[in-house]
Every structure is written in C-alpha cells, then in structure tokens.
Amino acid sequence: MSGISLILTLSYALAWAQATAQISGTVTDQSGARLPGAEVTATQTETGLVRSVVSNETGTYVLPSLPTGPYKLEVSLPGFRTFARTGIVLDVNANPVINVSLEVGQVTETIEVQANAALVETRSVGVGHLMETERILELPLNGRNVTELITLAGAAVQTQVSSGRSMQNQADIRVAGGLSGSVAYALDGALHTNRYDNLSLPLPFPDALQEFKVETSGLTASQGLSSGAQVSAVTKSGTNEFHGDAFEFVRNDLFNATSYFATVDPRTGKRVHSTLKRNQYGGTLGGPIVRNRLFFFGGYQGTPTRSDPVDTQSFVPTPAMLAGDFTKVAALRATSPVDGTSTGFANNLIDPALFSPVALNIVKRLPKAQDDTGLVTYGTPNR
Numbered sequence: 001m002s003g004i005s006l007i008l009t010l011s012y013a014l015a016w017a018q019a020t021a022q023i024s025g026t027v028t029d030q031s032g033a034r035l036p037g038a039e040v041t042a043t044q045t046e047t048g049l050v051r052s053v054v055s056n057e058t059g060t061y062v063l064p065s066l067p068t069g070p071y072k073l074e075v076s077l078p079g080f081r082t083f084a085r086t087g088i089v090l091d092v093n094a095n096p097v098i099n100v101s102l103e104v105g106q107v108t109e110t111i112e113v114q115a116n117a118a119l120v121e122t123r124s125v126g127v128g129h130l131m132e133t134e135r136i137l138e139l140p141l142n143g144r145n146v147t148e149l150i151t152l153a154g155a156a157v158q159t160q161v162s163s164g165r166s167m168q169n170q171a172d173i174r175v176a177g178g179l180s181g182s183v184a185y186a187l188d189g190a191l192h193t194n195r196y197d198n199l200s201l202p203l204p205f206p207d208a209l210q211e212f213k214v215e216t217s218g219l220t221a222s223q224g225l226s227s228g229a230q231v232s233a234v235t236k237s238g239t240n241e242f243h244g245d246a247f248e249f250v251r252n253d254l255f256n257a258t259s260y261f262a263t264v265d266p267r268t269g270k271r272v273h274s275t276l277k278r279n280q281y282g283g284t285l286g287g288p289i290v291r292n293r294l295f296f297f298g299g300y301q302g303t304p305t306r307s308d309p310v311d312t313q314s315f316v317p318t319p320a321m322l323a324g325d326f327t328k329v330a331a332l333r334a335t336s337p338v339d340g341t342s343t344g345f346a347n348n349l350i351d352p353a354l355f356s357p358v359a360l361n362i363v364k365r366l367p368k369a370q371d372d373t374g375l376v377t378y379g380t381p382n383r
Contacts, residue, residue: 022094023088024062025099029101036059038077040100044070045069047238047239068210068211070089080103081110085100086112091211093213129154129213129215131212147200156174159173162197178226179228183230184228191225205282213233214230236299237297240295245284246283259271259274278304284300310379315375316374326349327347
C-alpha cells in the first residue's frame with residue numbers, strides 16, 4: 001500500500017492566487033492632521049511584489065489582497081520625509097492597522113522604522129490561533145497528517161474520523177462546542193471542504209504548507225460559511241531565492257522489540273515479530289522563473305507501506321469430495337427434511353455425476369486443500 005502527495009504551483013507577482021491578508025491605516029502629519037494624496041507602497045521582500053495606493057481625502061488607505069509573507073511599507077508625500085517600515089510579517093487572514101505620521105522635510109529624506117514585534121489586530125473580533133511553518137515541521141505528527149495540529153487550538157477536539165464512503169481517515173474536528181461538520185476549511189483562499197460530510201479535504205504535507213489559522217467566535221462576513229470555526233491554510237510558494245528540502249522517515253519493526261501481546265507461532269512456541277516496513281520520503285523545491293515576476297514551487301511525498309498479510313482461512317473441495325466421498329465432513333441428510341423422501345445420499349456419499357460441470361470447472365482454478373477438511377490459509381500481501 002502506498003500514498004502519494006504532489007504539489008505544484010506557479011505564482012505571478014501581479015496576479016497572485018494567495019490573496020489572504022491586507023494592510024490599512026491613516027496617514028497624518030506631526031500635528032495629527034489627515035494627509036490625503038500620500039502614496040503608500042507595500043513591497044514583499046521575498047518576491048519583489050509591489051502594491052501601491054493613494055490615501056483618500058480622510059488620509060485613509062487600504063492595501064487589500066496581499067499574499068502572506070514579509071513586507072516593507074513606504075509612505076511618501078511632497079513636502080514630507082519618506083516613511084519606511086520593515087519587519088512587517090502578514091499571516092493568513094491578517095488585517096493589521098498601521099498608522100503613519102509624516103515629518104516635514106524633503107522626500108529624499110527617509111525615516112526608517114524597524115518593526116519586528118507582532119502586529120496588533122484591532123479590526124477582527126474573532127479568536128484565532130496561528131500555526132507557523134516552524135511548528136508544523138517540528139511538532140510530532142502521526143503519519144505527518146497536518147489536520148491533527150488543528151486540535152492544538154483552544155476548544156478544538158477530534159471526535160471521530162470520516163466514514164469509508166468519504167475521504168478516508170479525515171478528522172472530524174469540532175471547535176468551541178460546534179456540531180460535526182461545522183468547521184469550514186480553505187486552502188489558498190479557495191474552499192477546501194468535502195461537501196459529502198463537511199469535513200476537510202486532505203491538506204498538503206507539512207513541508208509544502210506555509211501556515212494555517214484556526215478562527216472562531218465572531219468571524220467576519222467572508223468567513224461566515226460555517227457556525228463553528230474557519231481553518232485557513234496557505235501553501236508555500238516560490239521566491240527570488242531557490243529553496244527546498246528533502247526528507248525521509250522510516251518505520252521498520254526490525255528496530256523494535258517483539259510486542260508482548262504478539263501472536264505465538266504454534267510450531268516454534270515463540271511470538272511472531274511484526275513485519276511492518278513504512279517509508280515516507282519526498283522533498284520540495286521553489287524559486288524564480290523570472291525574478292520579481294514569475295515563480296514556481298513543487299513538492300512530492302510518497303508513503304509505501306509493506307507488511308506480511310493477515311492469515312485468512314477458507315475451505316475448498318478436496319479430491320475425496322470431488323470423488324463423492326464426504327465422510328470427513330458433516331453428515332449428509334439421507335432423507336429430505338421437507339417431505340421425508342430419500343435424498344440418495346447414503347453413507348455420506350454422492351454420485352459425482354450429479355455435480356455441476358460449471359462448478360467442477362471453477363474448482364480447477366481453486367488452490368489445493370491443505371488437509372482432509374479442505375482448509376486453505378492465505379493472505380493478500382500489503383505492498
């Protein structure tokens with residue numbers, strides 16, 4: 001058995017699919033007077049993406065639909081020194097307010113502010129929990145299933161998994177006492193919910209996921225699809241620098257002691273050691289195709305699993321049965337239980353001429369019996 005995950009994305013700096021954050025604020029002078037007409041520019045430092053707006057008549061500006069990542073914010077207006085702020089990091093669904101106060105001076109003069117502290121969210125009344133890429137990669141995960149990390153958010157619990165009729169082994173997570181299926185999932189801004197049972201579709205493997213955020217309580221209108229919570233995930237993307245990784249995780253029971261509750265082999269009297277072998281390997285690679293314009297990112301994960309099959313027992317006709325001799329098995333009725341007439345099956349013997357030719361043809365394709373009762377033990381290898 002094996003599982004394969006494949007991620008491939010192309011990003012264009014002027015038409016980005018991961019529009020999941022915004023910056024807004026007010027531009028004023030040192031006296032607090034609003035300044036209309038100021039040019040506000042946000043530059044993503046990893047990709048060179050530039051987005052510019054002009055403050056309106058009340059000095060307010062809004063930079064919507066920004067991809068997540070690190071930014072530099074610049075504000076300029078004739079007669080005032082240029083304001084520059086670096087260290088701004090936008091996470092998924094972030095909406096920070098950054099107010100700017102310009103000082104009188106030449107435009108060529110720049111006041112630069114280094115802001116590495118976390119941005120304060122003042123426009124969202126919801127309760128959110130952000131899971132960054134470092135924690136996604138470093139926290140232990142059973143099978144590297146990212147969905148399990150959602151339960152680390154406050155008031156989030158897993159109650160069961162999806163049924164066999166849906167995407168198998170998808171967690172049914174309930175947040176803040178919500179009902180089953182009351183959590184909405186989004187990936188790169190698009191709906192990522194399985195409409196069969198309202199559970200999550202499979203999320204990318206950890207190395208291909210940049211971050212995700214769990215939000216509940218008072219959600220915005222854009223996130224009001226479900227009553228319980230909103231889970232918004234963002235995949236990694238290419239930048240102006242090549243980056244990637246490779247990984248492999250091995251589970252081999254040769255490294256483990258035999259389980260105390262393992263099955264005992266009746267022939268040797270020893271416990272049977274497990275034969276499970278599981279390899280999970282892959283890698284990611286991203287970088288520029290055209291610097292500051294076009295980027296790529298790709299990822300692959302394979303999970304082959306091998307183990308000895310579980311024994312299954314069945315019964316097939318023996319040569320004696322095919323000859324009409326059923327003395328080794330249950331007794332045949334000599335008289336009919338319906339009307340008491342003779343069946344002709346005396347002494348557990350049947351005339352082979354009464355056998356169906358079709359059934360005899362099928363018997364030729366069955367495995368040979370291992371004993372006089374027709375027992376056959378077999379298993380399907382797990383490869």
